[in-house]
Amino acid sequence: MGGYVGELLAVTLIAVILASSLNLMVGYARIYSLAHASMYGIGAYTGALIAIHYTPNVFVVCGSALLAGAIGGTILAGLAIRIRFEYFLVASIGFQIIMQDLFNNLGVTGGSGGLSVPALTLFGIQLTSSNESIAVLAIVTAIALGVAWMVRHSPWGRAIIAGGDDEVAASAFGMRTHDGRFSASAIAGALAGVAGAMYAYQMAYINSTTFALNESVVIMAMVIIGGAGTFVGPIIGAVIVTVIPELLGFFVVNPTDSGLLQTLLYGLILVIMMRFQPAGLAGFFRRSGPPRETPGIESDTATKQESAL
Amino acid sequence: MTENGLVVSHVYKSYGAINVINDLSFTVKEHSITALVGPNGAGKTTVFNLITGTDPLDSGMVSWKGTVLTGLKPYVIARHGVARTYQDLRLFGSMTVRENVQVVMETSFKDGFGHRKKMIRERTDSILKSVGLLGVGSRRVEELSYAEKKFLSLARLLATTADLLLLDEPASGLDSTSQGDFVTFVRSLPTHAKTVCLVEHNLELVRNLAEEVIFMDSGYALRKGRPEDIMKDPELGAIYFGGVHEDE
Ligand SMILES: Nc1ncnc2c1ncn2[C@@H]1O[C@H](COP(=O)(O)OP(=O)(O)O)[C@@H](O)[C@H]1O
Ligand SMILES: [Mg+2]
Numbered sequence: 001m002g003g004y005v006g007e008l009l010a011v012t013l014i015a016v017i018l019a020s021s022l023n024l025m026v027g028y029a030r031i032y033s034l035a036h037a038s039m040y041g042i043g044a045y046t047g048a049l050i051a052i053h054y055t056p057n058v059f060v061v062c063g064s065a066l067l068a069g070a071i072g073g074t075i076l077a078g079l080a081i082r083i084r085f086e087y088f089l090v091a092s093i094g095f096q097i098i099m100q101d102l103f104n105n106l107g108v109t110g111g112s113g114g115l116s117v118p119a120l121t122l123f124g125i126q127l128t129s130s131n132e133s134i135a136v137l138a139i140v141t142a143i144a145l146g147v148a149w150m151v152r153h154s155p156w157g158r159a160i161i162a163g164g165d166d167e168v169a170a171s172a173f174g175m176r177t178h179d180g181r182f183s184a185s186a187i188a189g190a191l192a193g194v195a196g197a198m199y200a201y202q203m204a205y206i207n208s209t210t211f212a213l214n215e216s217v218v219i220m221a222m223v224i225i226g227g228a229g230t231f232v233g234p235i236i237g238a239v240i241v242t243v244i245p246e247l248l249g250f251f252v253v254n255p256t257d258s259g260l261l262q263t264l265l266y267g268l269i270l271v272i273m274m275r276f277q278p279a280g281l282a283g284f285f286r287r288s289g290p291p292r293e294t295p296g297i298e299s300d301t302a303t304k305q306e307s308a309l
Numbered sequence: 310m311t312e313n314g315l316v317v318s319h320v321y322k323s324y325g326a327i328n329v330i331n332d333l334s335f336t337v338k339e340h341s342i343t344a345l346v347g348p349n350g351a352g353k354t355t356v357f358n359l360i361t362g363t364d365p366l367d368s369g370m371v372s373w374k375g376t377v378l379t380g381l382k383p384y385v386i387a388r389h390g391v392a393r394t395y396q397d398l399r400l401f402g403s404m405t406v407r408e409n410v411q412v413v414m415e416t417s418f419k420d421g422f423g424h425r426k427k428m429i430r431e432r433t434d435s436i437l438k439s440v441g442l443l444g445v446g447s448r449r450v451e452e453l454s455y456a457e458k459k460f461l462s463l464a465r466l467l468a469t470t471a472d473l474l475l476l477d478e479p480a481s482g483l484d485s486t487s488q489g490d491f492v493t494f495v496r497s498l499p500t501h502a503k504t505v506c507l508v509e510h511n512l513e514l515v516r517n518l519a520e521e522v523i524f525m526d527s528g529y530a531l532r533k534g535r536p537e538d539i540m541k542d543p544e545l546g547a548i549y550f551g552g553v554h555e556d557e
Binding site: 155158159161162164165166168169170171172173174175176177229 | 361363383404416417469
C-alpha cells in the first residue's frame with residue numbers, strides 16, 4: 001500500500017491515537033487541554049532525534065518518545081491540579097505556545113526548516129516500504145487503543161472517571177483524585193508522544209508547523225465531534241475530521257476554496273454538535289431516553305434541589 | 310482519646326464573616342442511629358462537610374473510634390471508615406448504576422487478588438438487589454428516576470467498608486412506599502455493625518428511626534435527647550416551624 005491511500009491511512013491512524021489519548025484527559029479525567037499538539041511534537045522530536053543521532057531501533061525510538069510525552073503530560077497535570085479548570089484551558093494554551101516556540105527556535109529541532117528522519121529498524125532490518133511502516137503504525141495504534149480500552153474498563157480507570165465526574169464525592173469515597181489526574185495526563189502524553197514518533201517515521205520529515213495550536217484545536221474537535229468519554233467516539237471523530245477534508249479536496253478544484261470550505265464546515269459541525277448532540281456522534285449509539293416514570297417519587301418534591309454546599 | 314464512637318468537640322466554622330458552626334459538641338454512640346434536625350441553614354450539611362474533611366474546620370476536634378480525623382484529607386478519612394451521602398446526591402454521572410457501586414467497592418477492597426473480581430461482581434449484585442436496582446444496573450445515572458438515584462446513593466455507601474454512615478436528607482422527596490423501604494433499610498444498619506448519623510426533616514421518620522436527636526439552630530446544638538422529648542419542646546417547635554417552610 002503506498003501513495004495517496006497509504007498516506008491517508010497513516011494520517012488517520014495517527015489521528016485515532018491522538019484523539020483517543022486526548023479523550024483520556026477530556027472525556028475521563030475532565031482536564032480540558034489545548035496542549036495536546038505539543039505532546040505530539042515532544043514525541044516527534046524526541047523520536048526523530050533519537051533515530052538520527054542514536055539508533056533508529058523502533059523500540060528505542062517509540063520508548064523514548066513515550067517517556068518524553070509522559071513527562072510532558074505529568075507537567076501538564078501538575079498545572080491542572082493547581083488551576084481551576086476554566087483557567088487551565090488558558091494555561092494549556094500558554095503551555096502549547098511555549099512548546100511551539102521551543103520547537104521553532106531550539107537549534108536541534110531545525111525550526112521550520114525541519115528534520116529529515118531515517119526509517120526505523122526492527123532487529124537490525126530497515127523498515128522502509130510503505131507496507132512495513134503502515135504495519136508498524138497499525139500495531140502501535142492497536143496497542144494505544146488497548147490502553148484506552150483498559151482505562152474505560154479497569155478498576156484503576158474507573159476511579160479516574162469517577163474523579164472526573166465528581167471530584168468531591170470520589171475523594172470522599174477514598175479515591176486519590178490527584179493521582180488519577182496525573183496518570184490520565186501522563187498516559188495521554190505518552191500516547192501522543194508515540195503518535196509523534198510514528199508521524200516522524202511515516203513522513204520521514206518533520207517541522208515545527210505541524211505541532212501548533214491549530215492542531216490542538218483539531219484534535220479537540222475530533223474528541224468532541226465523535227463523543228468525549230466513550231471508547232468509540234474519538235475513533236469516529238478522528239476518521240471523520242481526517243477524511244472529510246480529503247473528500248472536499250476531490251470535489252472542489254480550487255485548493256484555496258477547499259481550505260475555506262473546510263474551516264466553515266468544522267465551525268458548522270461543531271456548532272451543530274454542541275446544540276443538538278453534545279454527547280457526540282457516539283451518543284447516537286447509546287441507549288437513551290427520558291427517565292421513566294417510576295413510582296416511588298413525589299412529583300412536587302422531585303425536582304427539589306437545595307444548595308447543599 | 311478514650312471515647313468511642315463519633316466525637317465532635319468544640320467545633321467552629323465560619324465562611325467569611327458568617328459563623329456557621331459555633332462551639333458544636335456532640336457524640337454518636339457506636340451502632341446507634343442519631344438524627345441531626347433543625348431548620349434550613351442551621352449548619353447540618355456543614356457538620357458533615359467538616360467530619361468528612363470536605364471543608365476544613367476553624368477549630369475544634371473530630372474523632373471516630375478514637376482516631377482523630379481533624380486535618381486529614383477526605384480520602385484518608387474515608388479509609389478510616391467514614392462514608393456519606395449528599396443532599397444533592399453527587400452520583401458519578403457518566404457511569405452506569407453498576408459502575409457507581411463497583412468503583413467505590415474497588416477502592417474499598419484494594420488489597421487481595423485471586424477471587425477479587427468475582428467477589429466484587431457478586432457483592433455488587435447483592436447490593437444492587439438490596440436497594441432494588443439490580444434490574445437497572447446497566448442504565449446510566451441520568452436515566453434513573455429521583456427515587457432510584459436516592460437508593461443508588463445508599464447503595465454506594467454499602468459498597469464501602471465504612472462503619473460510620475452520614476446520611477444527608479436521605480428520605481426527602483420519596484413517597485411513602487419508598488420511605489417505608491428506606492426505614493427498613495436504615496434500621497438494619499446497626500445490626501451490621503454500622504453507626505448512622507442522619508439529617509432528616511420528617512419528624513415522624515426521625516421518631517421511627519433515631520435513638521438520639523440533636524437539635525441544631527444557627528450552628529449551635531440547642532438540645533440533645535430522645536426524639537419524643539425533643540419533639541415535645543415548644544421552644545424548639547417554634548424555631549422549627551416558625552417562618553421555615555416544612556416540606557412534608
Ligand atoms: N461553602 C460555603 N460557603 C459559604 N457559606 C456556606 C457554605 N456552606 C454553607 N454555607 C452557609 O452555612 C449555613 C449553613 O448551611 P448548611 O450547613 O447547608 O445548612 P443545613 O444543611 O442545615 O440546611 C447557610 O447559611 C449556608 O449559606
Ligand atoms: Mg443541608
